Amino acid sequence: MTSLPITLTINGHRHQLEVDPRVTLLDLLRERLDLTGTKKGCDRGQCGACTVLVDGKRINSCLALAVSHDGAQVLTIEGVANGEELHPVQAAFIAHDGFQCGFCTPGQIMSTLGLIAEGQAGDDPERIREGLSGNICRCAAYGGIVEAVLEAQQQLVKADRRTAA
Amino acid sequence: MRDFDYIRPATIPDAIAAAAEPGSAYLAGGTNLLDLMKGGITSPERIVDISRLPELNRIERLDDGGLRIGALVRNADLAYDPAFAKSYPAVAEALLSGASAQLRNAATVGGNLLQRTRCSYFYDTASACNRRQPGTGCDALEGENRLHAVLGWSDACIATHPSDFCVPLVALDAVVEIEGKKGRRHVSLEEFHRLPGETPQRENALEPGDLIVAVRLPAEAASFSANARYLKVRERTSYAFAVVSAAAALVVDGGKIRAARLALGGVAAKPWRARSAEAVLLGADASEATFASAADAALADASPSGDNAFKIELARRIVIRALISALSGTPERLPALPASPFSNIPGARHDA
Numbered sequence: 001m002t003s004l005p006i007t008l009t010i011n012g013h014r015h016q017l018e019v020d021p022r023v024t025l026l027d028l029l030r031e032r033l034d035l036t037g038t039k040k041g042c043d044r045g046q047c048g049a050c051t052v053l054v055d056g057k058r059i060n061s062c063l064a065l066a067v068s069h070d071g072a073q074v075l076t077i078e079g080v081a082n083g084e085e086l087h088p089v090q091a092a093f094i095a096h097d098g099f100q101c102g103f104c105t106p107g108q109i110m111s112t113l114g115l116i117a118e119g120q121a122g123d124d125p126e127r128i129r130e131g132l133s134g135n136i137c138r139c140a141a142y143g144g145i146v147e148a149v150l151e152a153q154q155q156l157v158k159a160d161r162r163t164a165a
Numbered sequence: 166m167r168d169f170d171y172i173r174p175a176t177i178p179d180a181i182a183a184a185a186e187p188g189s190a191y192l193a194g195g196t197n198l199l200d201l202m203k204g205g206i207t208s209p210e211r212i213v214d215i216s217r218l219p220e221l222n223r224i225e226r227l228d229d230g231g232l233r234i235g236a237l238v239r240n241a242d243l244a245y246d247p248a249f250a251k252s253y254p255a256v257a258e259a260l261l262s263g264a265s266a267q268l269r270n271a272a273t274v275g276g277n278l279l280q281r282t283r284c285s286y287f288y289d290t291a292s293a294c295n296r297r298q299p300g301t302g303c304d305a306l307e308g309e310n311r312l313h314a315v316l317g318w319s320d321a322c323i324a325t326h327p328s329d330f331c332v333p334l335v336a337l338d339a340v341v342e343i344e345g346k347k348g349r350r351h352v353s354l355e356e357f358h359r360l361p362g363e364t365p366q367r368e369n370a371l372e373p374g375d376l377i378v379a380v381r382l383p384a385e386a387a388s389f390s391a392n393a394r395y396l397k398v399r400e401r402t403s404y405a406f407a408v409v410s411a412a413a414a415l416v417v418d419g420g421k422i423r424a425a426r427l428a429l430g431g432v433a434a435k436p437w438r439a440r441s442a443e444a445v446l447l448g449a450d451a452s453e454a455t456f457a458s459a460a461d462a463a464l465a466d467a468s469p470s471g472d473n474a475f476k477i478e479l480a481r482r483i484v485i486r487a488l489i490s491a492l493s494g495t496p497e498r499l500p501a502l503p504a505s506p507f508s509n510i511p512g513a514r515h516d517a
Contacts, residue, residue, distance in 0.1 A: 021171035134265020
């Protein structure tokens, strides 16, 4: 099969690539671009470890053909921190022990960024749990994850208010 | 995954011409298709990527009071459209009870109708499956079948249709708008999906090249907005397919039922419109006794296809419970766990 040319903007960097049409966005990130922060768990859309933001929305990168997303803006866990300064969601996951082994954590954090941007859960722990049900944590750090999301969301709302003022 | 040609047509006619060739498959959100391709259940020779076709991602109000939902509208965008959720709350609730937030951001309206059964024998290429490979038999018949069909099944296939979205849609008389080689046509959702009979591989009314371009809801569908619910029993709290589900919608006036719609999910190879139950409800007192009679009518023709007789009684109870929920009124805001029997709504019963 001939490769097809595509352009993706990943974490703010523009990439011009030739891809086999069978390659998923997940495999492209990990195998071609060495962005291995995005994890391959089930590779079938069931675990959420591969969650990234595409054009601002969280999706399972394992169920996305790279070629179909030609021209998209992609944000992965590698693009979340500001240099050495952690994003408030990352800092909150550490502060609240929102992980144990850490394998699902990049997906949890990307999914949290999507959840907060969607603005549907508010500060209701049950809505947060439901909104993150597509991210499985086999260490079951769910208690800490929900606390981390609540705190990160409060901090981001405060930061927004400061910016607005 | 098998090698395939990738085509991204610029227009609907180009897409239809490309997909009419044997071995072609349309790609939209890809959430089901890629999974099937990775497992070798489907191996298209040609992928026709329709995800950027113009004009298919709009929600339009029609002059006759109906609604036209473009086939490429994402599940999340539809469910969170405030005007849509207000007019068709049971549809929004069903959408948000399905899959995960990530999948709902990718999955489309048209793709939801075309998703394949989650029967584990269909997914296991080492198993006999008439739906996947006609004439090979059905390993589910003598297998692990507690979640399989109790209505409309045949000895050739006992799989269920997995959609939540389609259940309230079929109750509300949704119509599928299809464009094909011979032009545009409309098929009611109730007639769109087929029961297995002897040909379970024929899952719907589409011919080669046919493209779903929209789903329409008639004006009357919005008249149920004050009393419409979707209820779904799952084997875990969230992110699971229905064991049994029901969409119930009522118009009640002076304690009498003036209009009623009822459909079941997880019980058959298609979203199951329960018209005999609707006939029981129409004009009757809006009472639990009426709802029980309607539930009996809805399941009158049910029979176990294996180790799943429990689903018949479960479906009966879910019908009653969904009707009670609909009667008590659509909530101001969807519960934290959409469609869940365990939602924390004051006064709601937690026993099915």
